[in-house]
Amino acid sequence: MGRAQRVDAQANRGRILDVAEDVFGRGGETASTDEVARLAGVGIATVFRHFPTKAALLQAVLVRRFDRLREQAEAALRDPEPGTAFFGFFRHLVADAATKIAIGDALLAAGGDGDGEAARASAGLRRAVGALLERAQQAGAVRDDVELPEVYALLVATSRTAAHPDLEAEVSARVLAVVIDGLAPRRA
Template structure:
């Protein structure tokens, strides 16, 4: 096998490991194992550790990848013809995605990993949410007297509650409706 083919194979293995690790750690948090990741990715544990020498490095890479993917989704919505629908739909998506993201983040904390890169990726996602919020406000879909810090606090709080409580989809949907009604412009 040529060196180029080996590099392509190594990149494919790395991507497969990250995809599987996202699912495994998103579901199992810190109790999930790198052995399970290796098995489900169809690689040996040595391959996992060749790419990610520690569990913490694997978790950080998974979290960074997840934040980057969410940021890219938000940025893709910036050109949406319905800025309000894009903002509220993405808010819903972030809340629905939160349980796995929280599990991975807590597993990274438990593993004692360096969170600098994850923090930067999270900040980039926050900026993209801010851009969606700004477009929604400009379009008149979101009140203009709220700013990103308040909206992000609502997003994070709602995400944590939904991830940690067994509320049922109907309660979650009604709660989001109430929250979104609070973000709607007030009649003058």
């Protein structure tokens, strides 16, 4: 009986995280744990049994999202074309930004500070992006006079731009194209 409860509790936790990622990714800080519970098919007490505060739930969602992105970046390291892998992942992170930003903003609004597990998970993603960058530079696909801090700043800025609700999709796509063009090796 105890084992069945543990399996059921794990399933509930996973379902809560899945739903919370969607709910807070769309609604940001205005989304509620009540909505998460309802859509996950559990009571609010079950949500708070797994995650004692809204901030704890949001941190778990953000950690899981960063971990998933890091795993995707690590998988991209096996791509035989380092430039394609780097730029493809750069584009993927920009496309994913609106949801991640909404969850991060909701975490801050709920009293979380983004430190601890979320910061460690974010640092893991950053290291994986750094490995993609280094590999692409060694292959001559990315200019060699930029380093991870500059590339990450461009990634964050481009992501924030793409996530801006009033920006037309065409303008966002052109901004991304300009950034990617600027990272390409200079032609003599």
